[in-house]
Amino acid sequence: xKLNRVAVTGMGAMCGLGNSLDEVWxxxxxxxxxxxxxxxxxxxxWPVTFGGEIKNFxxxxxxxxxxxxxxxxxxxQYALHCTDEALRNSKLLEANYAPEKIGIIFGTGLGGFPHIxxxxxxxxxxxxxxxxxxxxxxxxxxxxxxxxxxxxxxxGINFAIASACASSAHAIGIAATEIMLGRQDAxxxxxxxxxxxxxxxxxxxxxKALSKRNDEPHRASRPYxxxxxxxxxxxxxxxxxxxxxxxxKSRGAxxxxxxxxxxxxxxANHITAPHPEGLxxxxxxxxTLEMAGIKKEEVGYINAHGTSTPLGDAAxxxxxxxxxxxxxxxxxxxxxxxxxxxxxxAAGGLxxxxxxxxxxxxxxxxxxxxxxxxxxxxxxxxxNKAEKRDIKYALNNSFGFGGTNSSTLFKKPE
Amino acid sequence: xxxxxxxxxxxxxxxKMDAANISLNTSxxxxxxLDSLDMVELMMKMEDEFGVEIxxxxxxxxxxxxxxxxxxxxxxx
Numbered sequence: 493x494k495l496n497r498v499a500v501t502g503m504g505a506m507c508g509l510g511n512s513l514d515e516v517w518x519x520x521x522x523x524x525x526x527x528x529x530x531x532x533x534x535x536x537x538w539p540v541t542f543g544g545e546i547k548n549f550x551x552x553x554x555x556x557x558x559x560x561x562x563x564x565x566x567x568x569q570y571a572l573h574c575t576d577e578a579l580r581n582s583k584l585l586e587a588n589y590a591p592e593k594i595g596i597i598f599g600t601g602l603g604g605f606p607h608i609x610x611x612x613x614x615x616x617x618x619x620x621x622x623x624x625x626x627x628x629x630x631x632x633x634x635x636x637x638x639x640x641x642x643x644x645x646x647x648g649i650n651f652a653i654a655s656a657c658a659s660s661a662h663a664i665g666i667a668a669t670e671i672m673l674g675r676q677d678a679x680x681x682x683x684x685x686x687x688x689x690x691x692x693x694x695x696x697x698x699x700k701a702l703s704k705r706n707d708e709p710h711r712a713s714r715p716y717x718x719x720x721x722x723x724x725x726x727x728x729x730x731x732x733x734x735x736x737x738x739x740x741k742s743r744g745a746x747x748x749x750x751x752x753x754x755x756x757x758x759x760a761n762h763i764t765a766p767h768p769e770g771l772x773x774x775x776x777x778x779x780t781l782e783m784a785g786i787k788k789e790e791v792g793y794i795n796a797h798g799t800s801t802p803l804g805d806a807a808x809x810x811x812x813x814x815x816x817x818x819x820x821x822x823x824x825x826x827x828x829x830x831x832x833x834x835x836x837x838a839a840g841g842l843x844x845x846x847x848x849x850x851x852x853x854x855x856x857x858x859x860x861x862x863x864x865x866x867x868x869x870x871x872x873x874x875x876n877k878a879e880k881r882d883i884k885y886a887l888n889n890s891f892g893f894g895g896t897n898s899s900t901l902f903k904k905p906e
Numbered sequence: 907x908x909x910x911x912x913x914x915x916x917x918x919x920x921x922k923m924d925a926a927n928i929s930l931n932t933s934x935x936x937x938x939x940l941d942s943l944d945m946v947e948l949m950m951k952m953e954d955e956f957g958v959e960i961x962x963x964x965x966x967x968x969x970x971x972x973x974x975x976x977x978x979x980x981x982x983x
Contacts, residue, residue: 558922563947622954625946 495672498751499740500902502582502733503845504574507726507832508544513577516842517849520831520857521878525710527724527833530688538690539697542709544726544833545688552576555643563626564635565604566686570729570838571636572643575680579644582733584678587743595648595676596637597667598731599659599683601837601892602692604631609691636684648676654837656892657797659683660730661840664900665754667734677736682841684729693725699764703800713834714861715798715805715827716869723799726833730841732848749848749902752786752885755779759895766804770811772897773797773889777815780887780899789819791901792883793850795843796873797891798827798859799834806868808889813871824881826874830860840890844900847886851904854882910975916955917971920948930972952978 506512508526509519519526526544535541551561555572579585584594611627629635634652641650649670653663660683667681696702703722705712713724740747757779759772766773781788794812798805805827813820828846835842850856855878862875888900907915910930918925921938934940940948949965952958952974958981960968968974 559920622950624950625943629943 496674497737498668498671499735499737499745499747499905500732500749500751500848501735501740501745501747502578502584503748503848504577504581504731505729505842505845506546506549506570506574507728507835507842508546509832511546511549511573513845520828520846521855523858523860523876523878524831525860526726526831527709527713529709533689535690538693540693540702540704541706542712543688543724544728544835546727556639563624563630564639565607565630566727567600567604567684568630568636568639570686570727571598571684571731572639574682574684574729574731575640578680578731578733582745584733584735585644587678587745589677591645591647593648593677594646594679595667595670596640596646596650596680597653597663597670598636598681599653599655599661599663599837599840600633600636601654601656601659601685602687603633605687605692606689607631609689640680646680655896655898656894657834657836657839658890658892658896658898659837659840661844661888661890661898661900662756664732664751664840664844665756665898668751668754671734671736677739679734680731681734682729682731682844683838684731685836685838686727687836688725688727696725701801711861713800713830714863715796715800715830715859716866716873717862718864718866720800720802720805723801723829724833726829726835728832728835728842729838730835730843730845732841732844747905749851750905751900752903753780753784753899753901755783755899757897759897761895763895764893766807766891767895768807770807770814772895773808773811773891774814776897776899777811777887777889780901781815784901786885788816791816791823791885791887792881793847793856793886794823794825795847795886795888796825796827797889799829800827804891806866808891809869809871820871824856824874824879825871826857826859828857830862831857840888840898840900843890844888844902847888847902851883851886851902854880856881909978912955913971913975913978916951917948920951928971930970930975932971933969935969
């Protein structure tokens with residue numbers, strides 16, 4: 493069976509670095525931190541009081557009316573905002589695909605935790621009759637897809653993928669597969685997450701997963717640094733428009749990148765800790781390279797999962813060295829989570845976009861806060877400053893609790 | 907404030923519709939485009955605001971602002 497090629501023709505992004513792709517990318521290349529003290533809620537009593545919080549966001553009422561903005565949890569609103577941006581720069585709405593051939597698969601790790609928390613409080617304090625009729629529609633992980641399909645009339649495949657922090661990476665891989673198989677002509681994919689709330693932070697903090705550097709938020713996310721002490725929670729979305737490559741070309745769409753490989757695997761080891769030798773990560777990177785049919789020496793950049801946890805960064809580094817051998821020391825690896833914090837289920841969407849922008853612009857985003865490199869993390873991580881380097885292939889890694897792994901390979905268009 | 911004005915203010919806030927366009931004759935479905943979930947939410951707000959309990963089978967009869975005002979009046983006597 494001959495598979496269709498898959499083009500990326502549109503992108504939309506938001507996170508602590510900004511509320512549009514241009515702003516996010518410009519700040520990433522400047523090596524800015526998008527991590528700050530949380531302002532949206534009163535954080536008194538919270539073990540961690542900072543994150544990659546989005547500031548000054550107000551959804552365009554044309555995308556969701558004001559009444560519904562009170563009802564639908566933030567991850568829905570981020571998805572609409574970034575889908576709108578991705579649709580605009582892809583000009584997909586000007587293409588003449590049948591509505592049934594345009595599908596949506598997003599990834600979300602947690603869904604509507606803020607509204608689960610607030611409705612639970614109402615349930616306890618005021619009783620069952622005061623729980624909002626919009627509670628369930630607002631929090632279910634697939635509602636962003638529902639809202640996007642309703643807003644723009646896309647009638648193709650429509651569901652959410654939940655694989656914790658690998659969710660949107662898996663979503664992109666599966667969305668690309670839909671186009672490869674010819675079942676869809678275009679796909680909205682990527683992911684969204686908005687769980688910056690005390691309930692979530694308490695849960696991650698109890699796991700000892702979060703950095704507690706409350707007095708210096710901008711220095712807290714420091715992958716590969718000897719003083720890293722856990723991940724920093726971020727929020728936002730990264731949405732991509734994928735299209736059948738030949739059809740995109742024939743309609744004259746701008747092609748930002750081609751998706752040429754996708755791998756997925758399990759650690760089968762521990763609920764939350766990475767495999768100590770990164771074996772699951774190794775398998776899925778190898779699968780990805782095999783699917784693409786390229787030599788490993790052709791990969792120029794890896795946007796690492798690199799969450800700034802002591803175990804995770806070292807395990808992933810070990811896996812990269814096993815997969816790439818000597819070439820591991822020649823390619824560039826960076827963790828943009830140093831700037832954005834960890835967008836959880838949306839991380840793979842945003843970081844795939846960083847890979848694509850790196851291919852497009854020949855600029856690699858840095859790993860900031862890398863002051864004293866941990867000897868167990870001995871690759872080249874583009875420390876602190878963006879770097880000019882022309883690359884042909886960029887690989888994104890995303891791993892999730894449950895021991896689930898995903899890698900995606902992007903190619904610069906010819 | 908008159909009961910009628912209080913109800914209109916509450917409906918205006920809940921639906922983000924201009925209060926000037928809401929009157930006793932305004933229908934929830936035909937004029938304000940409310941669906942069954944919107945109605946549940948609106949009835950909760952009425953119950954909170956006016957300290958009454960509106961039974962479910964009663965809400966089916968409340969089709970306009972005027973119906974609500976009349977219902978609330980009947981409860982206050």
